[in-house]
Amino acid sequence: MNLIGEKISYKPDEQFHLNDVSFNFKKGNLYTILGRTLSGKTTLLKTIAGLLNPDQGSISFEEKDFIKIPVWERNVAMVYQQFINYPHLNVYENITFPLEQRKLSPEQIKKDVDDALKTVGLVGFENRKIQELSGGQQQRVALARSLAKKAKILLLDEPLVNLDYKLREQLREEFKRIFSEGLSQDTILIYSTTDPQEVMELNGEVIVLDEGKVLQKGPAKEIFENPSNLKVAEISNDPPMNVLKGSKNPKNLNFENISLEIPNHFKNLEDKDYNFGIRASEIKLDKNGEEFEIELAEISGSETLLHLKRGNSKIIALIEEVMNFKIHEKVKINFNVNKFYAFGEDEKLVSSPYGGTNG
Amino acid sequence: MNFKHKFVFLFPGLFVLIGILIFPIIFTIRLSLSGWNSYTPEMNFIGITNYIRLFTDDPRFWESFFRLSFLSVTTVILQYVIGFALAMMVWREIKFKRFFRVIFLVPMMTTPVIMTVIWRTFFHESLGPVNDLLGGLGVKPILWLSDPVIAKFTVIIVEVWQWTPFMFLLLLAGLLSLPKEPFLAAAIDGASPFRKFVYVTFPLMAPISIGAIIIRLIEASKIMDTVFVLTSGGPGTATETSSFYIYIKGLREFQMGYAATLSFTYLVIMIISLTIIAKVLTKLMIKE
Amino acid sequence: MSKLYTFLKYFFITFWTVFVVAPFLWAVSTSFKDFQSVNSKVTYIPWLDFEPTLEGWRVLIKSPAKGGVDIVEPYFNSIFVTCTASLISIVLGTLAAYALSRFTFKAGFVRNNDITFFFISQRIMPPIVLSIPFFIFLSTIGLLDSLLGLVVVYIVLLMPIAVWIMVDFFNRVPKELDETALIDGCNPYQAFYKVVLPNSIPGLIVAGMFCIIFGWIDFFFAFILTFTEVQLLPVKVVALNSSITPWWSLSASALVSVAPLIIVAFIVERYLSKGNLSGALK
């Protein structure tokens, strides 16, 4: 009864948009697809919706070959990152549109629409024109339309990306509520995003996608704690995880003429060259630390992002206060060595502070 | 999206067009290989005799072709410059904006062949108002239609009058669809109007401009009605364009076979040169 | 600088307005003249310069036997042919444009752009190239000298315009809109007429206006392909161009033939000022 995709490939031009993607989605669950822009997220969602036919592979749902079913009979719902509604219809008509298409009874339609409006908080907006709504409201309409349909598969393609910061935070909170109360246990919810934080907050099963390939699958926590390789580590962190080329010897870790103590979880590592990974948030200013040169300092909200350089290495540090820095100024920093990751020269995870290893 | 339904959308139009055109095109090609004329109206086969005549012994066609190139390129450039200027002027708020816009659009709504008859009386060297009014200013009568050089410009004037509105419409529509942000940015930077035009408006308008220019070139290359009525290709052959020459050979002298040869050759040249022009313009105007 | 600019701007606008209007004014003046007022010297203002006569206008509804041209019937013929051909072209052209904008076509080296170019390239052919083959074609299928025959020919003339405008228009309508419709349970046809069409009205109007303009101003096909049963307005007007050209009735008929299209100018302007045209033209 699951939505199962096997070895799906889609290659409309020179490049793979989907490359050998397989999945098994169970009803009642939330799946997030994490990947950078153009990583194939939208393509995957469109393939599930039936808007694209893969060149290879199969999709089945409720034991039926899904590919043979045209999109308009699949009973899926989709919310786009652009706020897609029917501009010629008002809010109410927009939401009834799919229901009328399914020829439901008027009473049923009315009930479903009212429920959906309540869920997304647009009661009272029924007769508004779409153009008169704000971006957030437009996206709520789109969401309401998807919810009212009670589709078995609900696809959300970066639904928050085009909203401003505040609205995004607010809607994200609501999404969590909506997903927990507004959806039946029959629904598979697939949510794509570029934002690791969203993935963590939604806390579902995650698929990390890059260049059309699945890099890692698993619960959000697992992805965050034990990224299976450097790519995943970059994608699943914002700012991306810092990478430092270095080596381990029996006494310490070395990179850029810096020597650090060997943390406990590295004790059993072979002595050789590694790509060490460290999150930006695990780097602190410390007068006794190592000297780096500031290339750029960004203030965002209550945090400061420092782009630092030493030798051939460039790293980003996240300082949790607002501070003014001059460019080319030298600062001293300290690495929380207990949070170091080690990736092999093949970029695969060798050791993580949370105990995971690859293979 | 890719459904088999896509053919249901495309094919009615495509096949109606092909259905209507297939015969005329095949017929033209076949006709071009025949010696059909007024005294032997037969679809005989004379091979490429007509083509040999065209390429070795018909300077008049090639002259008409270069003249056409000159006329159409000049008119289209003028139409573009004037159309752009007019569009810029009524783009933003200005008194009687709607009035001017409608006025500027009107000429393209008129039948060229009819308006040119009016123009002919307008430019009539002794009975037309232009020379009369200029005469009032002490200007000697200008030979609008009978001087080989001036007649070309008269044709250009009429063409510019008739079709600048088309360019104006396309460009104004383009201007109205431009995003506002770049202009705000430029305004914040305190850019002068000239710099704003060069660095913001013009680059944003480049794709629209190319589309408009190509379409106008396609239309302008058919220039026929104007010449037909205004000068009949004269004085001498000073304003004879390709399509008018084809018309003369075909429907005046009734050398149908040869006219078909001209038509087909003309078509091939036009398609090739327009494709090249489109490519060159895209390269010149859109800087990555 | 800015004062000079404003001055130049208004100067240019005024100049162009005068240039645009001048031939019409001349035509209005001429339409009230007679042989003598036209041929003796240049005159402009009725009563002041010459004795006006309504002969030029009367000629338009008089029968040819009385030296008139009787443009009433050609007038309606022109309206019928133009509107019918425009309508068919818009319907077929819009469907094709939708297909070209939304779906991928591949056949040998042919791609969507090539098909679009094929449509538009029909406009490259000068009418003279097609007139004779069309004559033979229409006579074979028995549609010479008929309104229907002209409609058939005008479709070739107008469909490229419809395709050109509508492809550009649809390219600007987000394709997610129709995808949403499909996901919401519409089949492609329903998606097209329930969602895409209602949102394409500005584009359709502009394309329609363009078709009407280009249909209305054709002279050549109407001239070659009709004989006695059907006559269109431009042919009738140009047929006034006799060896003694009656400038006055020519001017009057030119003005009459231009009149209905002025309405088109207003419609186009309306959509232009609404900004709705933006999507329709690239």
Next chain:
Amino acid sequence: MKTIKTCVTALISALLVFSPVAYADKWSDQFPHIKATGDIPGDCSYESMSKKNYKGKTLKINTHAVPVMGEPTALHAEQFAKLTGAKVDVTHTPAGDLYAKAMVPFQAGQAPYDIVFGFSNFINDWRRYLEPVPKKYVEMKQMKDVTPSHIGVASWDGVMYQFPVDGDRHYLKYRKDVIDNPEYQKQYKEATGKELRVPQTWKEYGEMAAYFNNWDWDGDGEKEYGSAEVMKKDDLMYAAFYSRSAAYSKNPKTPGGFFFDLETMKPLINNPGFVEALTDWVEATKYVPPGGINFGLGDEIGSFGGGQTLFSFSWDDAFVAAMQPDSPINNKVGAAQLPGAMKVWNRKTNSWDEGFNQAPFFVWGWAVGVAKKSKEKEMAFDYLCFFANEANHQADIGIGRFGVNPFRNDDFKVDVWTQIGWDKDIAQSYVDTLAQMEQSKNRVFPLRVPGTFEFNAALATAAAKALAGQLSPQAALDEAAKQWEDILNRVGKDNVRKAYAVGVAMEDNKQ
């Protein structure tokens, strides 16, 4: 709209047919067009036609634009419909397209028109699609009155294909009020030492035109000019050129061709005679009104007819237009034969023959035929016969804009013209001019061979280049001659010779 009209027409004609009242001239009452003469008895008179019944039948006619030839066609069509109950559809086409308009369907095997109007020089291209005029009509009284030269123009190898409805020739028109003005005669003599008189040669024509150019000689406050001529390419301008060339090139001593040497089929148009004429013509661009180099026939008629120029030479139209009652120069114009020359080229001796030579040009005129494929031939011929019946013809020739000109012996009578208000001496000069041309033994007939259009177009293009100053007269005509050779080769020399021989026989007075 159309049906209502037809119904009304049918009703009226029904009333006519069953009307028991018969009074002396019932026809002129119903048809005011012929009120001057009333119905004149004949085979195709109103009376005769009213006895025919073509009810339910349709006659389709393509004719020239209104008014020239177009208006009489439509007028007589309406009358014909009234008389016979037929439905007559008339379409009007500009002059330049009459040929194609008929030729396209002819070649496609179609006959959308029962009757096609055109010019007499289309005859060779059209004749294989036209029905010869049946014997019945050829032998009618009204046909017997047609002058031999116009029978010749309408026929090909003795078979009449075109129904004579109009006669045409080029002749000279001048402003009588200037040429006969003693004041100006004196003034001109003082200035040039020459007589001011009706020009006898093209050189005199040029001198006078140049003198009376670009000043206000009729005191109306506007400048006048020397001459109005058809110089616009492809607008019949080649005919004007042949008119100017005839005097220099049509040598009675060298029969056997004016355009070609019939023996060798060598084009003659670049011989010194033609070059001299073209040189004169280039000179003429200096004394035409501004823009005169682009004048078509309509401009010429408007210009001379409107009193703008001293001279003009081409068809009757300008003259008749000038003689309309409302014309400012009504009764101020005179007609004369085309000027001659004091020398004429002799292609046998390859030298100029000195002495006065004059050669009228029987230019093509309006011609009309019935399509072979027409299903209504009898009705079509009846219509044409009715068009040209005595009453209609007499009424038509007096109306300038109709473009119907004399081609019957009866037309060469002074009182026909004085009746419609012409001064007697003007009518006399007009009638004399026409009669002299008919009697001339040194005439030129238009080129009527396969490819006529190509020949004329090549010549017109070359001449236009010379007029525009793009080429010298000699170079222009050499170019034209070369193109004529090409056309000859394409069409076939023998084809052209065979056809041209028919015309040459007329020129050489062998027919």
